Amino acid sequence: MTERIVVGAALIDGGRLLAARRSAPAELAGRWELPGGKVEAGEAPEAALVRELREELGVAAGTGERVPGQWPLRAPYVLQVWTARLLPGSAAPEPLEDHDALRWLTPAQVWDVPWLEQDVPAVERVLAQVWPEVRAARPE
Numbered sequence: 001m002t003e004r005i006v007v008g009a010a011l012i013d014g015g016r017l018l019a020a021r022r023s024a025p026a027e028l029a030g031r032w033e034l035p036g037g038k039v040e041a042g043e044a045p046e047a048a049l050v051r052e053l054r055e056e057l058g059v060a061a062g063t064g065e066r067v068p069g070q071w072p073l074r075a076p077y078v079l080q081v082w083t084a085r086l087l088p089g090s091a092a093p094e095p096l097e098d099h100d101a102l103r104w105l106t107p108a109q110v111w112d113v114p115w116l117e118q119d120v121p122a123v124e125r126v127l128a129q130v131w132p133e134v135r136a137a138r139p140e
């Protein structure tokens with residue numbers, strides 16, 4: 001089966017990372033993820049990410065670098081991650097769709113939320129890229 005890409009944003013503002021708590025489907029609800037969604041046919045991943053952040057959070061965002069790697073989700077999906085920032089004049093994010101809570105996490109708070117299991121390696125890679133000077137150890 002051809003793999004399909006889900007794009008996730010490492011949205012950084014004021015030295016903090018945005019985490020979003022899923023409200024659906026039932027098996028994912030209550031767990032935290034990087035906001036984003038499925039790339040549509042013919043769409044560039046960065047464009048999909050900007051679209052999803054506008055739809056889900058009501059923000060105007062710009063994408064930065066790709067976070068190297070990709071992580072398997074439920075087949076045929078794989079997660080790819082880009083850093084992202086709010087553009088000047090953007091509204092503050094709100095949980096408009098798919099989420100019922102948002103949190104801005106400092107590096108020290110990143111493991112305070114229960115991430116989706118499949119997101120943990122991606123979040124570890126985000127930390128290494130965005131805050132290489134911080135050793136934000138994941139507690140056992």
Ligand SMILES: Nc1nc2c([nH]c(=O)n2[C@H]2C[C@H](O)[C@@H](COP(=O)(O)OP(=O)(O)OP(=O)(O)O)O2)c(=O)[nH]1
Nearest residue numbers: 006007008033034035036037038073098116118119
């Ligand atoms: N956005 C996002 N989705 C993730 C992450 N980790 C993870 O397993 N997923 C799963 C949840 C969903 O099954 C799928 C993404 O679909 P979605 O529901 O967010 O995307 P979408 O808005 O394009 O979906 P749709 O309603 O059009 O089907 O990937 C993550 O970090 N971010």
